[in-house]
Amino acid sequence: MRKLWILGLLLSHVAVAQDYKPEDTEVWEPEPKVITGVKGGQVPSDAIVLFDGSDFDAWRKAEAKEPIAWDLIDGRMQVAAGTGAIMTNQNFGSIQLHVEWKAPAVVKGDGQGRGNSGIFLQSRYEVQVLDSYDNRTYSNGQAASIYKQYAPLVNVMNPPTEWQSYDIIFTAPEFDDKGDLLSPAYVTVLHNGVLVQNHVEIKGSTEYIGPPSYQAHGDAPIMLQDHGNPVSFRNIWVREL
Template sequence: MKYPIVLTALLAGSFFVANAQQAKPEDTETWEPIPKVVVPGKVLGEAPSDAIILFDGKNQDEWLSVADQTPASWVVKGGILTVDKTKGNIETKRKFTNYQLHIEWRVPASITGEGQARGNSGIFLASLGKGDAGYELQVLDSYNNKTYVNGMAGSLYKQAIPLANPGRKPGEWNVYDVIWTAPVFNEDGSLKSAAKATVFYNGVLVENNFELWGPTQYIGKASYEGKKHGAAPIKLQAHGDKSEPLSFRNIWVREL
């Protein structure tokens, strides 16, 4: 009884050895399509060659006032874009679906207030019109500033708690690098696939391909019901709190 088992094992081993000998490395090599050449920035954070520059420190040509779609008129000085709370939210002229976003922001060193009233703003990864409609990545001073954790910097507001808090102290620049995958809807308005966001905050992963429940809701749970949309602008929030306005710089996006 032992010999047939041994013989079977030997035959099986010979079969696999023969197959391995016939296989070639090039059988699993893929040569096309060839990825396009993209020249990276010379320093970390500098826009690569295929990026769309949304703010280069000189003007607001890529931005509109959300309220009336007139040219944006926040404050540009010294290569920095500072929120003007009297002018309301601004959004990009261009509309996007899936993209990679780089944006830097700074809370003033002289910031006052506490909780949500301390350097509050937001980056709406897809703007859905006036007010705060859209999908918000929270901007806030979260350096020794206690608030609800799904509303601190790095959170997808009221949905996803950040995996860490790498925020720098007021007066220092923070960096978000975001991968945004837009939601897809069926013809009847039902959801086909949810929006997803991956966020690096000062180089630290704080949102890992999180699947959003729907556009941001301040009160109540988010939902996609009745919210069918296509490509959308990116929006920056002029929050109504009374603390000193924060600033942005070096904003660019790569369409994916």
């Protein structure tokens, strides 16, 4: 009986296919825009460059309308401990984000006290930055974790003398007119080219203590954290999705 059922199903598909021409399932419009991709260190032609090593023009201090006090050293920005987080001047929704970062070459501390910073999408949802090379801490707090929500699938850390890269695909949450959540945020992360977060559902704003929750918001800046460690960043660009 099962063989007869399968045969009948195949025949029905053939019958349906005979009712179509190849062009009936071709979509020609809209035509995808032509851009240049990532080649030899260049960024995609439709990307917004947030930091190319030359200045802080795309950034401001997170807690006040003041110039940022982070250090600009040999084409990289470095956290100046105690000066506060920085955020982009521009607000963003759903994005593709590329960030390269490096933990301090001189290893100090352990656990969360070693090479700690963070990349906050829409200033709320943290992808953890941490020196997790031979440095055990709680799994949902190590490098490339969605902090206190999801541990990375694997640990792909380079030694602290080498640069790390994050490629992040972020789908922003949606809220209705009353502020109720319609669709949660989702994030995919590649660490040094390896998939470590696979379209995970963000449970709400990042919290150090207690469970996460959502509060309605619109587009918001990308924020880089000052956690007291001289972490460096370079080659930051974003594509709006």
